[in-house]
Amino acid sequence: MSVALFLISCNKKTEFKYICYVNPFIGTDGHGHTFPGATYPFGMVQLSPDTRLEGWDGCSGYHYSDSIIYGFSHTHLSGTGVSDYGDVLIMPTTGKVQVLPGTIEDGFDGYASPFSHQQEQASPGYYKVLLQKYQITAELTCTQRVGIHQYHFPPNQNQNVIIDLNHRDEVIESYIRFIGDDEIEGYRFSSAWATNQKVYFIIKFSKPFINKGIIINDHQFIQQSEIKGKNIRAFVNFSNRDTNLTCKVAISFVDMEGARKNLDQEASCWNFEKYKQKAQIAWENVLGKIEIDADSITKNIFYTAIYHCYTQPNIFNDVDKRYRGRDQKIHTLAKGNYYTVFSLWDTYRAWHPLMTILEPQTTNDFIQTFLLQYEQSKLLPIWELAANETNCMIGYHAVSVIYDAWQKGIRNFNAYQAIDAMKTMANRDIPSLKQYENNGCVLVSDDGESVSKTLEYAYDDWCIAQMAKSIHNTNIYNHYLQRSQYYKNLFDPVTKFFRARLNGSFIKPFSPYDVTFHYTEANAWQYACYVPHDISGLIELLGGNDSLEARLDSLFNTHSQISGRNQPDITGMIGQYAHGNEPSHHLAYLYNYIGKPFKSQQVLSKIYSFYTAQPDGLIGNEDCGQMSAWYVFSALGFYPVCPGDSIYVIGTPIINKALINLAKPFSIETHRTNKNDIYIQEVKLNGKPYHKSYISHQTILKGGKLDFYMGSKPSKWATTSEHCPKSVVDKNNFVPMPYYTEGVRAFKNKTTVTLSSIDSSQYRIYYTCDGSNPTEHSNLYIKPLILDSTCNIKAICVDKFHHYSHVCNFKVHKLDPLKTIKILSAYSSEYTGGGDIALIDGITGSTDFRTGEWQGYQDTDLVAIIDLGKVQTIQYLAAHFLQDVSPWILYPPYVEFSISMNGKQFKQVAIINNTHPRKDWKAQSTWFETTIKATQARYIKVFVKRSGNLPEWHPGKGFPAFFFIDEISIK
Numbered sequence: 005m006s007v008a009l010f011l012i013s014c015n016k017k018t019e020f021k022y023i024c025y026v027n028p029f030i031g032t033d034g035h036g037h038t039f040p041g042a043t044y045p046f047g048m049v050q051l052s053p054d055t056r057l058e059g060w061d062g063c064s065g066y067h068y069s070d071s072i073i074y075g076f077s078h079t080h081l082s083g084t085g086v087s088d089y090g091d092v093l094i095m096p097t098t099g100k101v102q103v104l105p106g107t108i109e110d111g112f113d114g115y116a117s118p119f120s121h122q123q124e125q126a127s128p129g130y131y132k133v134l135l136q137k138y139q140i141t142a143e144l145t146c147t148q149r150v151g152i153h154q155y156h157f158p159p160n161q162n163q164n165v166i167i168d169l170n171h172r173d174e175v176i177e178s179y180i181r182f183i184g185d186d187e188i189e190g191y192r193f194s195s196a197w198a199t200n201q202k203v204y205f206i207i208k209f210s211k212p213f214i215n216k217g218i219i220i221n222d223h224q225f226i227q228q229s230e231i232k233g234k235n236i237r238a239f240v241n242f243s244n245r246d247t248n249l250t251c252k253v254a255i256s257f258v259d260m261e262g263a264r265k266n267l268d269q270e271a272s273c274w275n276f277e278k279y280k281q282k283a284q285i286a287w288e289n290v291l292g293k294i295e296i297d298a299d300s301i302t303k304n305i306f307y308t309a310i311y312h313c314y315t316q317p318n319i320f321n322d323v324d325k326r327y328r329g330r331d332q333k334i335h336t337l338a339k340g341n342y343y344t345v346f347s348l349w350d351t352y353r354a355w356h357p358l359m360t361i362l363e364p365q366t367t368n369d370f371i372q373t374f375l376l377q378y379e380q381s382k383l384l385p386i387w388e389l390a391a392n393e394t395n396c397m398i399g400y401h402a403v404s405v406i407y408d409a410w411q412k413g414i415r416n417f418n419a420y421q422a423i424d425a426m427k428t429m430a431n432r433d434i435p436s437l438k439q440y441e442n443n444g445c446v447l448v449s450d451d452g453e454s455v456s457k458t459l460e461y462a463y464d465d466w467c468i469a470q471m472a473k474s475i476h477n478t479n480i481y482n483h484y485l486q487r488s489q490y491y492k493n494l495f496d497p498v499t500k501f502f503r504a505r506l507n508g509s510f511i512k513p514f515s516p517y518d519v520t521f522h523y524t525e526a527n528a529w530q531y532a533c534y535v536p537h538d539i540s541g542l543i544e545l546l547g548g549n550d551s552l553e554a555r556l557d558s559l560f561n562t563h564s565q566i567s568g569r570n571q572p573d574i575t576g577m578i579g580q581y582a583h584g585n586e587p588s589h590h591l592a593y594l595y596n597y598i599g600k601p602f603k604s605q606q607v608l609s610k611i612y613s614f615y616t617a618q619p620d621g622l623i624g625n626e627d628c629g630q631m632s633a634w635y636v637f638s639a640l641g642f643y644p645v646c647p648g649d650s651i652y653v654i655g656t657p658i659i660n661k662a663l664i665n666l667a668k669p670f671s672i673e674t675h676r677t678n679k680n681d682i683y684i685q686e687v688k689l690n691g692k693p694y695h696k697s698y699i700s701h702q703t704i705l706k707g708g709k710l711d712f713y714m715g716s717k718p719s720k721w722a723t724t725s726e727h728c729p730k731s732v733v734d735k736n737n738f739v740p741m742p743y744y745t746e747g748v749r750a751f752k753n754k755t756t757v758t759l760s761s762i763d764s765s766q767y768r769i770y771y772t773c774d775g776s777n778p779t780e781h782s783n784l785y786i787k788p789l790i791l792d793s794t795c796n797i798k799a800i801c802v803d804k805f806h807h808y809s810h811v812c813n814f815k816v817h818k819l820d821p822l823k824t825i826k827i828l829s830a831y832s833s834e835y836t837g838g839g840d841i842a843l844i845d846g847i848t849g850s851t852d853f854r855t856g857e858w859q860g861y862q863d864t865d866l867v868a869i870i871d872l873g874k875v876q877t878i879q880y881l882a883a884h885f886l887q888d889v890s891p892w893i894l895y896p897p898y899v900e901f902s903i904s905m906n907g908k909q910f911k912q913v914a915i916i917n918n919t920h921p922r923k924d925w926k927a928q929s930t931w932f933e934t935t936i937k938a939t940q941a942r943y944i945k946v947f948v949k950r951s952g953n954l955p956e957w958h959p960g961k962g963f964p965a966f967f968f969i970d971e972i973s974i975k
Contacts, residue, residue, distance in 0.1 A: 022291035023284055025300070025307040028126040031083060031626050033068035033619035035572065035584070038312065038626050039080040040066060040126040042144040042151070044283055045290045045314040046343070046366070048266075049255060050080040051144045051151035053119075053133060054090055057105075057172060060572065063087045065172070068619040073135060074105045074116045076144060077171060078151045078255055079203065082315045083626020084347065085573065086396065088197035088389060090172035092205045092253060094153065098138040098161040103219045103237040105168070115166045128291070128311055129283025145280040148319055149266035153251040154276040163242040163249060167207070170235045176200070180238050181230035185212035188238070189260050198392035202328065203255055206263040210250035210274050213240035250274050257344075257390060258334055262322035269323045290314050293362050294636070297661035304617035306639055306659070309632035313355060316628045317370065320344040320391070328391045330381035340369040342376065346385045349397035350586050350627035352404040357644040357652075358633045360412050361664065361704065367409050368416045374402050375417060378425040383432070398436075398453060398524050399460035400429035407467040408647040410474065412701050419475050426468045427480070430461070430487075435852070437461075444741050444810030445493040448506035448522065452854025455494055455502050456524035456587070459534045462491040466537035466733065467648050485736045491535055492740040493810065495545050497762050500555065501528040506856055508797070508814030509744040513836070517580070518568035520834055521854035525573045526587045527566060529559055529580035536590060536646035539597045539731035545762065549598040556594055560607055568834050576614045576623035578607065583614050584624025589634050590645045593653040596697040599728050602683050602718035605656035608638060609682040612658055640664075640672055641712060642699055646731055650701045653729050654722070656682050657712055668707025674714060681714035684721050688713075697722035698729040741809035742769050742799045746788065749814075749838070750845035752821040757814065758788040759799055767801035767809070777811055794818045817846055822873020825972075829867050835860030837970055844870060849970045851927040853888050860893070863964035866948035869907065870972065875942045878903060880975035881914055882933035883946060886968040889925050892960055894951040896967040899932045903941035910945045923957060931973075946972055 031038030041052020054077050055070035056062030063084050065077065075095030081088060095115045106114025117137035125132040131144040141156040157163045167188065169178040173196030180190035188207040195201070218226050218238045242249055252271045256262030271279065291310050296303065321327035325337040359367045374384050384403070387396035403426040410419065431437065436451035440461060446454040466488035472480035494502045496510050503510040504522035516528035523531055532555060535542040543552050564577035575584030582588045592611060595603040614623040615635050622631055637643045641657030662672040687694040688711040689703070699710070722728065746758035761767045769785035770778045775796040785799065794817050801809040819841075827840045837859030838845070849857030881901045886893055895918045902910035916932040951965040 020284060020288050022307055023128045023287050025303040026128050026287070026291070026311045027304055027308050027617060028128070028131075028311065029068060029619045030305070030308045030617060031312065031619070031622040032064070032066055034622065035061060035575065035624055036620070036622035036626050037061065037063045037081075037083045037085070038622070039064040039082060041076070041080065041131045042129050042146045042283065043315055044129065044146055044148045045286055046317060046319055047146060048149045048319045049078050049146045049151045050082075050089075050315070050318070051076060051078050051146050051153075051253075052080050052131065054093065054171070058087070060085070065090045068121070071118055071120070072112055072116050073119045073133065074171070075166065075168065076142065076151075076153065078205070078253055081345070081628075082312060083622075083628055083631065085625050085627070086197045086394070088173060088201070091192055091194070091203045092255065093168040093171035094207070094251065094253065095166040095168070096135070096138065096140050096142060096155040096157070096249070097164040097166060098140065098157060101164050101166075101217070101239050101241070103166055103168070103239060104222060127284070128287035130280050143276065145276065145283050147270040147279060147282070149254055149256070149323065150271040151253040151255075152271065152276055152279045153253070155249045155251070157244065157247045157249065159244070159247055161244055163244050165209075165240050165242075165249070165251065167238045170237060172196070175234045177232060177234065178236045179230070179232045180218060180236055182216050188240075189263070191260065197394050197396070198389040200332065200392055201390045202257060204258065204260045204263045205256075206254045206260065206267050208252045208267060209240070209242070211242055211246065213242050215241040250276055256322050257320055257328045258322055258326045262324065262326055265323050287311070293665050294640075295663040295665065296659045298659045301617050302639070302658060305615050305621065305635065308617075309615075309635045312626055312632040313358060313629040313636065316345045316347075317343040318345050330377045330383075330388070330391055330393065332391060333380070335376070335380075340372055343370055343373045344388060344390055345628060346370075346388045346402075347628035347630070348386060348401040348405065349399055350630035351633070352401040352408075352647060353586055353589055353630060354633035354637055354644060355629040356405045357408060357647050358636060360409055360414060360701070361666070364414050368414050371406055371409055371414075371417050371422070374406065375421055375425060378421070378428070382428060384425050384429050398457050400426075400464050401460070403429060403464050403467045403471070404647050407471045410471060411648055411650050419471070423468070423471055423475065423477065423480065426471060430465060430468060430484070440490070441487065442810070445490050445505065448504045448511060448856045449850070452521045452852055453524045454504050455522045455528070456526065456531055458494050459491050459502060459531060462488050462535070463537050465490075470648060482736060485734065486738055488537060488733055489541065489735070489738040491538075492541070492545065492738070492762065495740070495762060497545070498745075500546055500551070501532055502534075503528065504856070505743065507749050508799075508812045511856055515567065517566055518834070519566050519571045519574065520568050522856075524587070525571055525585050526582070527568070527580070529562075530574075530582055530585070530587045532559065533591055533594055534587060537648070537731060538733040539594065541733055543598070552594070552598050553600060553603075556591070556603070559591065573624060576611075578610055581607075583611050586627065586630060589630075590643070593643050593645050593655060596653050596722070597728055597731065599723040599725060601654065601697045601722045605683050608655045612638070641674070641710070645729070649731065651698045651729055652701070654684070654687070654697045654699065656684065656714075664704070666705060666707065668705065670704045670707050671709045672712070673709065674712045676714035678716075680716045683715050683718050684712055685715040685719045686713040686721060687711065695722060695727045696729075697727060737805065737807045739767060739801050739803050739807050739809040741812045742767075742801050743812060744814050748816070749847065750817045750819050750841055751791075752819050754790060754792045755816060756788050756790055757797065757816070759785050761801045767803055769799055769801055771797055771799040773797055780806065791816055792818070819845060820873070824871045824873070825868055826871070827866070827868045829861065829864055832860040832862055832966070835966075835968065842970060843868065843972045845971075847971070848884055849886070849929070851886065851888070851929050853886055853891060853893055853927070853968055858886055858968040858970045860966050860968050861948070861950065862966045863950060865950050866946065866969065868946045868972070870944045870946065870974065871907065872942050872944070872974070875905065875940050877938050878936065878941050878944070878974060879938050880933070880935050880973070881944070882931045882973040883948065883969055884929060884931050884971040884973070886927070886929045886970070887920065887924070888927040889922065889958070892954060892963065892965050893968050894922055894954075894965045895920055895930070896951050897949045899949075900947040902945040902947070903939060904943040904945065905941060907943040910943070913939060922955065933973075944974055
């Protein structure tokens, strides 16, 4: 479909220069998860059609592949991977009043209506569609806090408006009240991603309704003018003498008084076109912060990207400055605005740095919001939504946003409070951080996603260290600078990947193509170079510049197949680079650090093709502006590889000209003869040769002009070390800890344990076998250890200056040498638990399925035969299982034990049925155990019945469930 259908005409008569290039439908198809409706820059209201009620691709409420509109709700998320919002749904209808939306099964015999993209328009601050079922044309616009609806009904038809407070997520409580003959007020408290969201509303109509009604529990009509409940819908009818109806809906997250003030101050008149024009002017102003010259398609993509960058976060305070805090209490701002919707794992990378250029004052408000949340909840936001912390994703990246702004001169906040908040986030009482400092990394036994968490914590710790240094706190600086190097403790010098560690060694089996729970929405390839604060340290680990170049070459040129668990976020593949998800976003720029900027330019020119001007023009979730911010930066010619270092690494621009309208304007011009000129030949800054492959934030703020001279072949520009960006951490006496290259945690007779370090020429290894912490006075490791008994080995590395590493623990267990196990079923390659021996090694796992200690079976029974080695008297039989309903792990229906003297003929002696409820979402483990009459046997057969398909109440209903087992006990 032609993009022109969606856009305001860009002709000479219009006063708008930029909004005409925005296509709000970009990202609404595929997995972009954006919405096309009317919103204001950073506005509280996102008034948009809802076409989908559930599912991953329904996160924004709208998907381009749909053909049914349920109505228009007033809050939406842009590009997230989890659903929420969709508050206060309103739907105009004609004919018989129907208050249920209808379903596929009943042919949508309800208020929902078919629609066509041919009869749909969208531009910044405006949306229009024909509801085909009713032949009603609906137009939407908004102010910051008020949604404005305008409906054009067909002549001589009943005019109805449905208000559905039961739409989408679970309702905790709702309330509605009719006031006079043209107004409705109410609230809706709901639980979804934000588990305690409170929205209040005032609805005002341009003409009186002639009838009204409230329906509870889907079908019960009540006579009252107000009611509270969990399942409320209402309707109003209007005279058909006038075919037009305007409706204003003000919302507040504080109370109904706040909603009314928002309505009175922002939407006092009934002129729809006036509101539309005001919204368009607001968008024109923010879009015009960067003026570009490029072909029309590039302009469509670029200006839509800026548009998406301003759809969230959202103002959360009312016009009277009141807002709902993280403590759920109502507070009043002294100045500025308070915001919500902080997708920080995504947006700290490029979106927040972009705002430091375009919106420094608003950036300061973001940080003030963070600090107010810290005062109210003792936590900075991680993924905050509507006064709720979702605790989604990893890291404590608010510290990155704070330090990046501080480093760039945005400092209208309390730095001492900020550093306290940063430290608090880095020392929270959560599994991944409890032992992080003691262990020098997140171990698999500590928490899932241990590799990604360690790497991202290390970067965040660097931000804390630099913030402390800027306020001259040497102790905090030194402490967190040490922690910023913990990433080295997960580096495997053999495979040269960051790998998960368990019991002193790297998890096996290992493939960098495997997507496992040791990484966050990624695999080892995509996290192979995530050390933005210490690229020099990464280069040293890899073995030099050539090694980093080889690693990057392999990353971008290997095959694009991934294995392991299904992860729909991993899209936009170039080799194992995945542009559809954030961990990859900096990788193309790393060639600059080794003097090979032309290779960055080559890769970037491929990545640009993932962005198009079509509805599926985003390769992955938009993620609240991050995907778009990457494009905005990169199209201009540079990118913030390491937020906090105040430099932008140069790539390859795709615009012809750009003017960043700052206090002192900064312009960019690209000189090329054809589109194949992707390689920089020369750069000039203010007319003088510029040899560096990076540019500082302060240089941009000073204003001036950057000229790129392009060619079709690589050049020598910025290929010498003095012109490369630097990312270096002072080692600060940090010593990486040793690891075990050979050895098993369970053995029968003897086992050999081999210790190693990242660099044997720099470090000596000392160890103990009695569980005590080693020192330089302990055993010096010289050769592999041969063990014949259970013991706890502890080892450290020591450098020539007598600095110690963290202690590496390796516990080995001696098993009954006669006992063996033969597993006749196939367990998951992702959840091996350490192999067959895991079921008889005497080691049980935690209630975290991601730690690698559990053996997982999906859609298959388990049959295992244990040979005790000799005839023994059996009295107790048991198997240990995990249940964690959310990730599809259910207790099996039953376990059956049989015994045999010869291993061929078996006699059943026990069946243990599951007695635990399946609909219990708490992660838990239990023994299926029983005692039997003393019986002699040598062989025990264990049969575990598969868990079957997930039940109807589960989001994954119909798919086969797992059962997880980690031990079989026989006494």
